[in-house]
Amino acid sequence: MRIHGRIGDWPVDLTVELDGAEWAQLRGLPVAAVDEAYPVAAPATAPSASAGDRLWALAQELLRRAGALDGPQLFAELSALAGGEEAGKRLLVRLRHCPQVEVQAAGDAPVYRWTGAAADQ
The missing domain is CATH 1.10.10.10 (Winged helix-like DNA-binding domain superfamily/Winged helix DNA-binding domain)
Structure with missing residues (x-):
């Protein structure tokens, strides 16, 4: 996930990478359900x-x-x-x-x- 914009006068460009367990915490889902639905993808490589x-x-x-x-x-x-x-x-x-x-x-x-x-x- 990429976040870019400004906080006041400060420019922000942030990349956040989450694994399946972290997505589960954010969504309130069991870890196994998120691991199946949201595999970790490497955006820098061509699929x-x-x-x-x-x-x-x-x-x-x-x-x-x-x-x-x-x-x-x-x-x-x-x-x-x-x-x-x-x-x-x-x-x-x-x-x-x-x-x-x-x-x-x-x-x-x-x-x-x-x-x-x-x-x-």
């Missing part, structure tokens, strides 16, 4: 094809379990899952075009809904 497939499956599962998430919340979850904002954006775009996902305009941000209407990609 292999199988790692990309695994991330894609996890991204779909995240939305399927939630049922619906607004765009900013989903982006934050995907960025954490993928280990960075760039990879999170790729997953968000891929979900936007996924036949199992319906994107609805709702207020300030779109809402992504899992419909499961088509066979898994």
